[in-house]
Each structure stands twice: as C-alpha cells, then as structure tokens.
Amino acid sequence: MTKPFSLSKSERLKSKKDIDTLFLSGKAFFVFPFKVFYRLIENEVVTEPLLFGITVPKKIFRRAVDRNSIKRKVREIYRVNKPELKKSLSEQHKTLHLMLVYVDKTNMPSKEMEPLLINVLKKVQLKCTETFI
RNA sequence: ACUGCAAGUUCUGCUAUCGCCGUGUGCUUAUGGCGCAAGGAGGAAAGUCCGGACAGUACAGAGCAACGUACCACCUAACGGAUGGGCAUGCGUUUCGCGUGCAGACAGUGCCACAGAAAAUAACCGUCACGCGUUUCGCGUGAUAAGGGUGAAAACGUGAGGUAAGAGCUCACGGGUAGGUAUGGCAACAUAUGUAUCGGGUAAACCUUACGUACUGAAAUGCCAAAUAGGUGAAUGAUUGAGGGCGGCUCGCCCGAUAUUCACGGGUAGGCAGAUAAAGAUGGAUAGCGAUGUUCAUCGUAGAUAAAUGAUAGCGAUUCCGAAGAAAUUCGGGAGAUACAGAAUCCGGCUUAUGGACUUGCAGUUUUU
RNA sequence: GCCUUUGUGGCUCAGUGGUAGAGCACUUCCUUGGUAAGGAAGAGAUCGUGGGUUCAAUUCCCACCAAAGGCU
Numbered sequence: 001m002t003k004p005f006s007l008s009k010s011e012r013l014k015s016k017k018d019i020d021t022l023f024l025s026g027k028a029f030f031v032f033p034f035k036v037f038y039r040l041i042e043n044e045v046v047t048e049p050l051l052f053g054i055t056v057p058k059k060i061f062r063r064a065v066d067r068n069s070i071k072r073k074v075r076e077i078y079r080v081n082k083p084e085l086k087k088s089l090s091e092q093h094k095t096l097h098l099m100l101v102y103v104d105k106t107n108m109p110s111k112e113m114e115p116l117l118i119n120v121l122k123k124v125q126l127k128c129t130e131t132f133i
Numbered sequence: 134a135c136u137g138c139a140a141g142u143u144c145u146g147c148u149a150u151c152g153c154c155g156u157g158u159g160c161u162u163a164u165g166g167c168g169c170a171a172g173g174a175g176g177a178a179a180g181u182c183c184g185g186a187c188a189g190u191a192c193a194g195a196g197c198a199a200c201g202u203a204c205c206a207c208c209u210a211a212c213g214g215a216u217g218g219g220c221a222u223g224c225g226u227u228u229c230g231c232g233u234g235c236a237g238a239c240a241g242u243g244c245c246a247c248a249g250a251a252a253a254u255a256a257c258c259g260u261c262a263c264g265c266g267u268u269u270c271g272c273g274u275g276a277u278a279a280g281g282g283u284g285a286a287a288a289c290g291u292g293a294g295g296u297a298a299g300a301g302c303u304c305a306c307g308g309g310u311a312g313g314u315a316u317g318g319c320a321a322c323a324u325a326u327g328u329a330u331c332g333g334g335u336a337a338a339c340c341u342u343a344c345g346u347a348c349u350g351a352a353a354u355g356c357c358a359a360a361u362a363g364g365u366g367a368a369u370g371a372u373u374g375a376g377g378g379c380g381g382c383u384c385g386c387c388c389g390a391u392a393u394u395c396a397c398g399g400g401u402a403g404g405c406a407g408a409u410a411a412a413g414a415u416g417g418a419u420a421g422c423g424a425u426g427u428u429c430a431u432c433g434u435a436g437a438u439a440a441a442u443g444a445u446a447g448c449g450a451u452u453c454c455g456a457a458g459a460a461a462u463u464c465g466g467g468a469g470a471u472a473c474a475g476a477a478u479c480c481g482g483c484u485u486a487u488g489g490a491c492u493u494g495c496a497g498u499u500u501u502u
Numbered sequence: 503g504c505c506u507u508u509g510u511g512g513c514u515c516a517g518u519g520g521u522a523g524a525g526c527a528c529u530u531c532c533u534u535g536g537u538a539a540g541g542a543a544g545a546g547a548u549c550g551u552g553g554g555u556u557c558a559a560u561u562c563c564c565a566c567c568a569a570a571g572g573c574u
Contacts, residue, residue: 005152006151006153008152013439016439063179063474069475073443075443075444110444
C-alpha cells in the first residue's frame with residue numbers, strides 16, 4: 001500500500017450486497033453532474049477505508065462506448081484526486097462507501113469534468129468531518 | 134496523371150510520467166504483498182435473424198399436431214448460408230454484363246370493394262327462328278354467345294370457311310397447358326417432332342405435396358460453503374411444564390415448547406469449475422470451373438464479472454484555415470489516430486452502421502512517345 | 503446476456519385486405535348582458551422508416567428505427 005494513486009480491485013466497490021445496502025440506507029446529495037450516495041461505517045476493522053464505484057445509466061447513454069468512456073474518465077480523475085480524502089478518513093478510523101451516478105446527458109471532456117468532480121470530493125470530506133464532530 | 138465502379142488488405146505508432154487485468158517467474162512477514170518478463174478489444178465485437186458445438190430435461194418404435202424450407206447439382210459440422218448451372222424478368226454500352234425472383238390454382242374450401250349485364254358451370258340488353266296478338270311494334274317459347282360506355286382482371290388472338298343467327302364448330306398462322314418420342318445434359322432444362330386440350334386472379338388466404346425439426350439456454354449445469362434462523366437424531370441438565378391429542382367433563386396415558394453440547398442433511402451471501410488450444414490462423418503443394426477438400430511447414434493469439442485494455446504531455450502519418458507563389462512548395466495557426474463502434478460460453482453465416490490509407494482489375498478523359 | 507410487446511390527428515385509443523374513425527383538445531358561428539355548459543359547421547394523419555406479395559396494404563411477409571416491459 002505504498003502507491004498513493006492506485007485504484008486496484010480491493011479499493012473498488014464490488015460486492016452486490018454492499019451496493020444494495022448503500023442505495024437503500026445510505027445518504028445522498030446532488031452536485032452537477034453527479035448524484036452521490038455515501039455511507040459511513042464506524043468501529044469496524046477493515047483494511048480499506050475508502051470504497052468507490054461509478055454508474056452510468058443505460059437509458060441515457062445507449063451505446064456502450066459512451067458509458068465506458070465516461071466511467072474511465074471519472075475513475076481516472078478520482079484516482080488522481082482521492083489521497084486527501086483517504087488520509088482524513090484513516091485518521092478518523094472510519095470506512096466510507098461512495099457511489100457516483102452520472103446524470104448529465106452529454107459526454108463531456110475530462111478537462112471540464114475534473115473541477116466538478118473535485119468539488120464533489122471536497123463536499124464529501126466536509127460531510128464526513130461534520131458527522132464526526 | 135486524374136475520375137468513376139468493383140473486389141481485397143489494413144487502421145492508436147514512438148518517448149516520458151501515473152494507473153488497470155490475466156498469465157509465467159523470483160523474493161517474502163505467504164488465500165496476501167513486492168519486483169521482473171511477455172501479452173491484453175472488432176470488421177462488424179452491434180442487431181439477435183438463421184445454423185451448430187456444449188449442458189440439463191424428456192424419449193421403445195411409428196403416427197398426428199405445430200413450426201420451418203421449397204428450380205437443379207454441389208460444398209459444409211450444419212444452415213434459411215456459399216458456389217456453379219437452369220428458367221423468367223428489369224436495366225445497360227445487347228452473341229455480353231449487372232440486378233431481382235423461383236413447388237402446386239386440372240385435389241378441395243374461401244375471397245375478389247366500387248363500377249359493370251355478368252367477377253366464375255355467365256345471360257341483362259342484343260342477334261336469330263317459330264307461334265300469337267291490338268303488326269312503325271309488343272308478348273311467349275326456343276337457339277346463340279359475334280357486339281355492349283365498366284373494371285386491376287371479361288372466358289385463347291387474327292383471318293377465312295360455315296350458319297336461321299352464331300360459336301375452336303372447322304381450317305391456316307400464332308399462343309398457352311399436359312403427356313409421349315428422339316437427341317444433348319448427373320439433373321433442372323434445352324432443341325426437334327408428334328398427340329390431346331384450351332373458362333381468370335389469389336397459396337407472403339386456408340391448404341396439398343416433398344423434406345426437415347424433441348424442449349430449454351451459460352443468469353444452462355456441476356461442486357465447495359461463513360454467519361444467522363430453523364429441521365432431524367443423540368447425549369446432558371432441569372423434574373419445571375406453556376400448549377396439543379385420546380369427539381364434551383374428570384382421572385389417566387401420550388406428544389412436547391424452552392437450556393447446553395455434538396453429529397447429519399438442505400441451503401443463503403460468497404467462491405470454484407463451465408471459460409478460452411479452436412469445425413484456429415498464415416504460407417506452399419495438389420484435386421476441382423468454383424464454393425471447398427487433402428497434405429506439408431510455421432505460429433500459439435483477451436478472458437473481465439458494478440465488468441480490465443486507460444489518462445496527461447511531447448513527436449509524428451494525415452488533414453483544415455490564412456498568407457506568398459503559375460505550380461511544386463514554403464511560413465504561421467488549429468485538429469491529431471479520428472468514421473461506425475467496446476468482447477461477456479465459443480464457432481459458421483446473414484443483416485445493419487461506417488471515415489480514411491494502400492493494392493489489383495475494368496471503363497472514361499487529358500498529355501507524351 | 504436472453505425474451506416479449508407496442509408504434510394510427512395535439513392527447514387517449516378503435517380499425518383482420520377495398521381510399522381511416524371515436525372521445526377530449528383546437529378554429530368559426532349560434533345561444534347569453536358576459537362566461538361555462540349546450541347546439542351547428544370545420545380544420546388537422548404519406549398509419550414509425552424502407553423494401554416485397556397483391557388489381558389494391560394501417561392490415562400479410564422481410565429488414566431497420568424508436569419506446570415499454572419481463573427473466574437474476
């Protein structure tokens with residue numbers, strides 16, 4: 001776990017059960033162009049403090065190429081910008097499950113998407129610290 | 134040299150940084166982590182329209198039903214696909230090329246609006262003969278199918294003979310249909326000859342004939358299996374006993390919730406297999422008109438599962454805009470591997486979407502020899 | 503990944519081969535002092551797209567496009 005920018009299998013939200021509970025009982029807010037679902041888990045010893053997933057609805061983007069490209073862009077930006085959030089979480093000894101849903105109808109280039117996604121991460125970090133206090 | 138048409142091949146390269154997924158290998162604190170090496174998306178991966186492999190279920194055989202296919206031969210694991218041929222038809226630059234189509238309406242049932250006399254064993258008007266009467270004409274009986282403004286379609290066509298009037302009624306020429314014979318061809322079929330016959334269309338209406346097809350799909354199927362709850366059996370403890378049964382009551386008898394431990398089986402989350410070496414690809418030889426087959430050599434080719442194959446910067450094929458120039462080209466700026474599009478068990482086809490680059494063939498134009 | 507259904511005026515739906523209709527909505531007129539309701543008249547559709555069968559296609563066949571639903 002020396003690489004700060006990695007995004008391997010263990011850091012992704014993969015279990016169907018976890019995803020279902022996140023959508024059912026997790027909290028949510030909206031920052032353009034994402035709808036963000038998140039769930040904080042306390043007092044559990046887990047190796048990974050931050051699990052992440054991204055979803056693009058099939059109804060809006062019918063072609064698989066568009067869906068894949070959006071997912072790749074989001075994953076790439078998240079990978080570069082996540083260490084700060086992760087650090088604060090590990091200091092608080094908490095686990096965060098995070099799921100983004102892309103709701104915009106256009107496939108925007110990554111340079112436009114980057115500031116928006118950074119905004120999202122900042123807001124998530126803020127919410128985490130609030131609940132801690 | 135340019136343009137057009139057809140066929141085929143091919144399309145994210147190099148450097149740096151940060152990352153993703155299998156595989157192999159080494160180290161290690163070993164279901165993990167780290168390092169190294171070699172790899173990692175298409176011609177349609179798409180639509181899911183056909184055909185198979187594979188798996189489970191069903192199944193003696195045969196038939197019915199349902200569904201599909203439909204000129205002939207051949208290829209193939211198989212096909213509704215491909216190849217070669219036949220016939221019909223449309224277009225063109227017409228001894229040829231390109232495209233499209235292909236069982237049966239002489240087995241039976243149905244349908245054919247409007248118009249029209251009539252839409253399928255035709256008879257309203259008409260024509261002709263005979264009889265009667267009120268004799269410029271009308272009525273009745275019979276014959277006939279030449280003519281009749283319709284319609285998508287009107288009862289083989291034209292001419293002659295024939296007749297009371299007419300009619301394939303007869304003849305000549307032509308046309309259609311079904312058998313026969315001869316020749317060529319594996320066959321479809323073609324050519325020639327002669328016989329019989331001539332009352333539409335529709336089978337992508339029901340149907341007939343021939344042939345074929347079990348059903349369900351990898352979320353199939355097989356295996357392992359945590360926690361919790363509950364089931365079955367055994368043991369221990371308690372000696373308490375809710376509740377139920379022996380048709381109503383009492384007694385009595387039987388079952389028995391609850392605690393702990395062990396075992397067994399089902400099975401959820403999850404995991405593993407299925408699952409990536411294949412009706413494989415490339416090249417040569419050979420058989421065949423060809424699809425394709427046989428044989429030899431070489432290669433070893435993605436395997437994810439909220440789903441990898443990417444991002445950023447630079448170089449670069451190419452391309453757009455502006456300026457200079459007769460042109461080649463030069464300079465400046467922009468886009469930059471782009472169109473259509475992303476494997477999900479695997480193959481063979483079909484259909485649909487698509488921007489370039491290159492090769493070959495054919496045709497046309499211009500220039501030079 | 504696999505399967506099924508549906509596309510008809512602005513909206514909701516009929517229409518089993520013969521030139522497409524109903525209700526609501528729209529326009530004009532009548533009625534009323536005015537509005538609503540009511541009455542009369544009218545307009546509005548290449549039947550999702552493209553081929554084929556047929557004399558003729560919304561209907562039958564094929565391909566494509568779009569929308570909706572189901573299977574864990």
